[in-house]
Amino acid sequence: MTSNTGTFTLPARVLHWLMAILIVAMLFIGVGMVASVSERHEWLLAIHKPLGIAILLLAIVRLAVRLRHPPPPLPADLPALQKLAALASHWLLYFLMLAMPLIGWAMLSAGGYPVMLGASLRLPPIFPTNAVAFAVLRQLHGWFAMLLFLTFLAHMGAALYHGLIRRDGVLQSMLRGAKKLPPVEPVDPS
């Protein structure tokens, strides 16, 4: 079942693995800081905000790369339901990696907080000050974080399933470049 139909481009793979590290770290930082009263609360919060903006910028670049270089097709023999799950979960991940930083930014704006990325770097508000909107956005930020973590678990589980059980090249397409596919011979008789 070596239905290798191609791989992700190098920029797509670099962005994928970089953002995988950043987003998983971000999820742990987020739940860790709101569950802590120690000095961890402060330094995690200090990382959380600039890291969120970094993820937002990377997600925009990644979306552009994705639209320019469509990913390799899924194996032809993959059941329709699994194909649908793959498609839906990938677009859910894109939606959440863009929405989460924007909701966080809007939520601080609505709460009347200055959106500080460091000691003196301040972003402008992107939402009018409104306590009710703050509450809705803040709750949404928490629920979407849970949804993002569950989607990450499913994504990781599915990737390992492709790599270890089906061994159909899907995991490989994010791990390796295209050079492996038709091994390039130094002398090509044709």
Next chain:
Amino acid sequence: MHAPSSPNSQARRIGSWTLIATAVAVAAVSFGYVGGWLAPHRLTPEKLVDQLQDNAGTFAGYRRNHAKGVCVTGYFDSNGHAQAYSEAQVFAPGRTPVVGRFAIPGGNPYAPDSSVPIRSMALRFTQANGQQWRTGMNSMPVFPVATPQAFYEQLQAQQPDPATGKPDPAKLAAFFAAHPETAAFRAWAKTAKPSASFATESYWSLNAFVFVDAQGKRQPVRWRMVADTADAGDGAGKAGDANYLAADLSQRLTQGPLRWHLQVTLANPGDPTNDATKTWPDDRRTIDAGTLVLDATTPQESGACRDINYDPLVLPAGITASDDPLLPARSAAYADSYLRRTSEEAHLPGTAAPQPEKQP
């Protein structure tokens, strides 16, 4: 590539599934631990705020502590003296607008003003560059405890006994015996009387902070707002009035603005910055940074202070947190309280319904 159902490949398949399940489980359990759901003994902001609710009751839409208060507005008039120590714009000569709040401690927004001898002042300074300085101060020179854990234990000891409606004296005694650091606060509380006015009180930052100048030099500080007003007032309407503080404040403001001086005390090297139960020696240099002028008051239900979380770690460039462990705990617990009360305002599912406003 895989030949189905040979015993070898069967074992390999089981191994693969085990590996996948383990990877997912390790990620999920780590997340649960970091998020506190699988670490029930960790002190969390949620536990602190739950305990505040256990002690005072749940009053939807109100702050979980210092629930009873009034909004004020005015400005800070800086004289430039603190500029040598902090690059914060608020300390450059000139005015910075302020939205503030006077309150009394406790989670009950209907508690009589005479029920506690402590008054509090919270301020939000909005600098021209958009950065903010928020501070919450109390009318006492020291805090009873030095750590979030001790504060939590104090709240637990103060929880009213359902039988009497009052804290169990034995539990309180046991708490104070176990926490000798409360001695300075208790000595102050013994002589403290509930004041008849917010205007005559001075308010201490309690926690230490660090001023940072334009060159990045750090200077640990504490500050206090020292009242210009000394006369105790005529005490009119005090007898039988549970809300005399708000009435006194608006009565005074009809006659003109009220003033405080911002006194910033500079620590000497070695002065403790992580212990709010200890004052610094009296001979420490203190600078007068300017005058706080408050000229209007509104009820908190409709005032500009209602939707402000006076998180003491919302700080402009030029002021940073010290190593005082109470500061991150205040910040985290205030955020939790703010989320609860704004969610109640938004009528989000699962939140308590706001009570109709009680008229005094």
